[in-house]
Amino acid sequence: MFRSKIKLRPALLEKVKLAAERVGCSSVAEFIERTLEREVTRVLAENNAATGAPRSASQSDVQKIADKLKGLGYLE
């Protein structure tokens, strides 16, 4: 219901707006979210390697995936 808000310095915000426009994002928020997502993925992947996080999904996760993909004709 409530989203977090972050304040950006005006100079940074201007650069972000320019960059977002250049790459064709539908909004500045999309550009920011994507940039953060990329960085978070990298950090978490490094953490997985360091901590030896579980490498297999649970059977219930696999079943949920199978259920969601049912009916997609391109796969069996």
Add this chain to the structure above:
Amino acid sequence: MFYRFFSTSCALFVLACIALLPDSATAYVGPGAGFAFVGSTFVFILTVLLAIASLALWPIQLLWRAASRKGIPKAAKTRRVVILGLDGLEPSLVECYMAEGKMPNLQKLQRAGSFHRLGTTLPALSPVAWSSFQTGVNPGAHNIFDFITRDKRYCLPLLSSTETDPPRSVKIFGKFRIPLGRRKVRLLRKSQPFWKILGRRGIFANILRVPISYPPEPCFGNVLSAMCTPDLRGSQGTFTVYTTGTVDSATTGGEVYQVERQERPEGVVVAGSLIGPPDPRRTDGKPLLAPFSLRIMPDGEEALLHLGKDRELLKRNVFSRWFKVEFRYGMRGRISGICRFCLREISPEIFLYVSPININPAEPALPISSPRYFSTYLAKQQGFYGTLGLMEDTWGRNEHALDDQRFLDQTYLTHDERERMFLATLDRTREGLCVGVFDASDRIQHMFWRYLDPQHPSPREEGNGFENVIPEMYERMDRLVGTVQARVRSADVLLVMSDHGFTSFRRCVNLNAWLQREGYLTVRDGASGDEYLQDVDWGRTRAFAVGLAGIYLNRIGREPFGTVADTEVEALKRELSEKLLALRDPVDSARPIRTVYDTAQSYRGLYAEEAPDLILGFEPGYRVSWESVKGAVESEIFSDNIKAWSGDHHVDPEAVPGILFSNRRIEREHPTILDIAPSVLDLFAVPVPAYMEGRALF
């Protein structure tokens, strides 16, 4: 503009009146979502107030638009653009049938304007191509590379176009909970559809069933979702079969339930329950049920179906109308869907097919249109209609729950209701944009191509005239073009297009089996390798395949258990490409792969690195195997495709361009699907954003 405003206000008022008609209390509930109770009277009052507010604000809106210069500019080349999408129409067949005089309307359109082959996307898949159509950018900028992507925790395959967050809930006791909010669905296609840009200029758009529009994005217009809209159970289309016969999942896949004949005074009756969405009050996912019964008539050729208060006499092998299905829970909770029945056999055993339970467009449990009342409005206009993204039950056909004729019947039932919807919407779109996409052309070619290809290994039903199915489908699409042409004014622009072409799919290639053989992928000791990449030994894997498009390198920092450093990427890609191009089919030494595309060269944009690193341009006749799509590792690299799904388009994009007909001359050579968005903007004299990659064609 006044017409549109007035009609919107009238629509609101009519809906309010309809809401006031006696009806049970409606809960707008998503599968597994929170619940909200809205009484009819409250809806009526609110809607009347909205209608009054709309009328009262209209003069202010008019002045505001005039002051901000919104609306179709005077410099526009047209005041209405109509786009008819015929998914998968293959140009070589169009050319052939035009030459034979079977497609006179397209021929007329070509003479009046232009016909070109339309360059498609890499890869040539509908979600990718239609996303590029919408946004005017390459997949690296809109983030859709395939139907399937992989999740970043365990490399499980996921739908690429949507992400659903479960609702927050409070556990009460045991398996019961109270949901605290709605399930949130996010569209993962990025950038923006060109009709949003038109909308900011005050140019209205009606967008019907353009793939990858679920959930729909608000714009100045109406949007009805399409491809990847789920059924009520959250899947892409789960059919069910109820039978008194022996359940043999080896021959009839899907969900099959055995039911028993009951001898009653009124006759033989079978009873069962339709499977609905998970009960939102439970944590264990137990589904809601809707009981039904079937009474066999004395003649043994028909059966009377009872579902709730509804009845219909089902004839053998004839699809029923849409039935409303209500799944009830608690004191007032209700989730509504619609489905069709087809009684395939009555004796000696009953075999009842039930279509996937679609979201009820009149009472949608999930957001399938923007604005939300648009789907309801369409349902009030024309009755129930299918809302599932992939309406035509190819899975049901592949698994023999339907035969070829029933699949065809179902496909054309869907096509006919969509045609009625599109033509009615076109008539209401006096200016602005009207887009409608039809899928029958794609599905029929997927399932009946084996009748065009005498060398296809898949079995055929001989003597039923199915070799005419595809030519007749093309003729039917041409008649639709003619009907639309008759409604288009000379000053309008009409585009008829397809997103890709089609070819045969005879041989399967399991990419993970090949990667394993070549030492790039390792399966854990003792594991079978057939479970969605779960058996992969990630520490000893450098590349893997999932989805239709291609191969991912197991890159450190991108994949959850990466092993390939950035410094090794280029060399590994080159090595894989050379080996893939050297691969030969052991049956006839044919080359299955024409081109290997390095996506670092082919894509640009914020999301380019999410793409498979290598996308394979298969030769016509070849495609990734059925198991390979979900990441499984089979023992054989090559196998025959013996399924009914015998035509496909996931080959080298150069081999399967789409079509583009226009009633205006297109002078530019080699148009591509990226050109449509800037072309439409240019037709309305709306500046084309710099990030769009195509060119205006007119």
